[in-house]
Amino acid sequence: MVSAALKDAQSLFTPVTVYSLLACAAQFAVGYILAQIWGRKCSGTDRWVLVWLFYDAIVHITLEGPFVYMSLVGTVATSDNIFAELWKEYGKADERWLHSDPTIVSLELLTVVLDGILALVLVYAIVKDKHYSVSGDSGGLTAPASPSPVPPVLTPTPPPRRARVRYPAMVDVGKWPLFTLLGAQEVSSIRQACVFGTSANEAIYITQDDEVFVFGLNCSNCLGTGDSQSTMVPKKLDFLRGKKVVSLSYGSGPHVLLATEGGELFAWGHNGYSQLGNGTTNQGVSPILVSTNLQNKKITQVACGSHHSLALTHDGEVFAWGYNNCGQVGSGATANQPTPRRVTNCLQGKVVMGIACGQTSSMAVLDNGEVFGWGYNGNGQLGVGNNGNQLTPCRLAALQGLCVLQIASGYAHSLALTDEGLLYAWGANTYGQLGTGNKSNQLSPVHIMAEKERIVEIAACHSTHTSACKTQSGQVYMWGQCRGQSIVLPHLTHFSCTDDVFACFATPSVMWRLLSMEYDDFLTVAQSLRKEFDSPETADLKFSVDGKYIHVHKAVLKIRCEHFRSMFQSHWTEDMKEVIEIDQFSYPVYRSFLEFLYTDNVDLPPEDAIGLLDLATSYCENRLKRLCQHIIKRGITVENAFSLLSAAVRYDAEDLEEFCFKFCVNHLTEVTQTAAFWQIDGNMLKEFICRASRCGAFKN
Structure with missing residues (x-):
């Protein structure tokens, strides 16, 4: 009796059964692949829901669909095709399926096929629903994959905010200790300011009347006062009076670059590698007009690395000069560049919209959203898929198909923001500055914060290992080196702007950009x-x-x-x-x-x-x-x-x-x-x- 039962069981395991099982496995694989593609913005749990829905839809539509057809036009038991054979296998378990009755079987199967279509509708709803692209978690820090747990950050988790955009977003300059040296009247006159230096111990500010003042340590004559004396009392730079400032950046020496509304470029400070662009290596004790190769060029943006400089013109051309040991000037060689030189090669004939510098690397974003990088690449900060230095601009192929609007560079890592509000990071990750949940370097851009809402601003600075971003609703996140802690995942803060992150948590607490201020200690x-x-x-x-x-x-x-x-x-x-x-x-x-x-x-x-x-x-x-x-x-x-x-x-x-x-x-x-x-x-x-x-x- 037992052997007879085994014989019957073996007869059920036919080639059709094998084909059926293989088809199910293949359909599951297809469902898994589709879920990874369509659900790239969803959480891991939601992605597995998508896997099941895709699998369910494929099975119901591809298998039961033909059965519905055959049950309506003929009898399955007399049909000669793979679907009929498979249905006969089912019939061994349920006699009802061997003889097609359109009033019973077809209606039942029709319902099953409609279930497959419904599964696709649910897939679309999940992928497009904002609930699945904005995480419900309001920002607690998650432990990284490494065995060592991340210590809790100092700020408590704030409640979720409404999805709003407030324009403009401004910051109180008083968050930087250096500005406590000024009186209330002086502070109230400030329109723009920047804190820089190896210990955030130098500052420059511009008043409402377009007068430029500096104070602080004056390392390497970086204050531009004409002498090497430090000053606790702001000194006016008369040479720049009345010139509206549109862009300002600083290096590690430090040296300072400043672009005016009229398109002029001024430089002063450390010049050991000709980073001032005047053809010498003499310190710039006062602001000098940088004009070599820039005649009739209107400068709209400047960026400084450790000891090299970039300038962007109104026409979308990039000029570079200074230290070039790793190719950060983009000239194709490693000799220092004493005066501004146009960066060509892959940028020839292209229009650049934005520039950024790491310590010894350079980045540019084009008007079509493409990103190029050159210079030092030992940590993968150029994002080209390897860690070899690039002496000329190299396109980031990993960002192909994306339209990047903004780039930002840290000490040895980079960030990019697309026109769809997606954030990508790559490069060094010793302090978690990539926000990937671990400390592994990335040679190519990786998408981070996929479960959060749309990102509208990113922030990084070549002298820090800190990263920050701001969402469409005004929420500010920070990660990386934050007051000695390594924050490996973006952490939601109480701040209203990314500048506050650098004032309170970056080391050194410099400003990552020239910024505007507002004050609430009295009512204007x-x-x-x-x-x-x-x-x-x-x-x-x-x-x-x-x-x-x-x-x-x-x-x-x-x-x-x-x-x-x-x-x-x-x-x-x-x-x-x-x-x-x-x-x-x-x-x-x-x-x-x-x-x-x-x-x-x-x-x-x-x-x-x-x-x-x-x-x-x-x-x-x-x-x-x-x-x-x-x-x-x-x-x-x-x-x-x-x-x-x-x-x-x-x-x-x-x-x-x-x-x-x-x-x-x-x-x-x-x-x-x-x-x-x-x-x-x-x-x-x-x-x-x-x-x-x-x-x-x-x-x-």
Whole structure:
């Protein structure tokens, strides 16, 4: 009896059974691969959900689908194909399946096939749902993969914030100890400032009147005062008086580079490797105008490495000079470069939009989003897939297909931010500065913070091993070397801007950029005005929008807005009313507009910014239009890109139109598959296709 049972069991294990099992394994593998591709922004748990859904959909559609067909057109038991054979195998376990009855089996199988389609719908919902791209974790530090646990960071985890963009974001210069040497009146006059030096012991600041002051240790004449004396009292650099500063950077010597609004380039400080670009190695005790090879060139951005310098022109050309032992000047050799020399080779004929320097490396991002690196590469900080030095610019192939907007370089690591708000990191990782959860160097860019919301700003500095970023909702994260701790995963802070991270946690606590300040130790006229917005106690007018009141002051509206000046001085009917009804715009949009008149700030989610752009266009508020465009740019995605392009054209926002057009071209395949693309006006679609064609978007 036992042997008979075994014989029957063996008869069930036929070639068809083997094919069935192999098909299931192959379908699972395909599901796994699809889940890794489509779910790259999802968490590990969600990815396994995607694996099951893909597998479920493939099985139901590819196997049960043909069964439904056969059950409707004939009897499975008499059919001659692999699916019928497989169904007969099933029939050995369930006699009902051997004889197809369309009223029973087909309806049952049809339901199963629809389950496969439903699985695909769920896949789409998971991949596109913001819940799966923004982590619910508000920022506790997770232990790294290494055996040694990471000590807890000093700041507690703050609660989640609303998804908003506030513009502009400013910082209090008083967070840097050096500025406590100044009195309140001096501090209140500061418009821009930068703290630098090996111990963050030198500072430069620019006042509201465009006067430049310096104070601190004066190592290597880096203050540019004409002597080598340190000073606790700010000294004025008369040579730079009245010159509006647009970019400033410093080296490790330190040496200082400064670019003005007029495109001039000034340098001073350490010059042992000709990093000042004046053709000598003499210290620059005072600011000198760097002009060799830069005649008729307008400098818009500067960047300093340890002992080399970069300058970016208005035309998108990069010039480099100074120390070149590792090829960081990009000349193709390792001899020092005493004067500015244009970086060519792979950058020839290309337009560079941004530059950055590590200690002995250089980076550039092009107008098409490509990134190039050159110089020292011992830790993989160039991101080219190896650790060999590059004497000329080399493209980061790993970022192919991505459009990078911003780059930042630390001591020996690099960060890149794409137009979709994705953050990539590579290079040295001794202190966890890559944010990958471990301390292993990365020779190629790796995507980090995939589970967080959209990133809008990244920060790093060549003299530190600290990294920071800011999200669309204003949350600030930090990682790397933070006050002696090695933070290997991005940690959510209470800060409102990335500059605060470097003031409080970087070593040395330098500034990673030239920045602007605001103060709250007393109320200025602007702050007092801001405080009175929507104040029923002092208001003399109310706007009613969507059944809600907004309290304002006629005098303020007349001063700040030409539309209201005409309304209240030209005897409009509204001039006699105490309550004005508004039905053209929504409450959030109109309130944000009125708040802008009091504060000069825009506090509005990106999805509402189009309505505000419409209002700004109607009321001829050009500055408000620019702020709306800034917010919209930060909120652009593949799904809404064409809608935003349409809005930009409709409201004559040329800068936004150009930005949205480039985004659509850079992501042409994805954009053309969205609903918004096929819902637009036919004339605009033709214009877009013609314009994209002229840009070479359809070349093979």
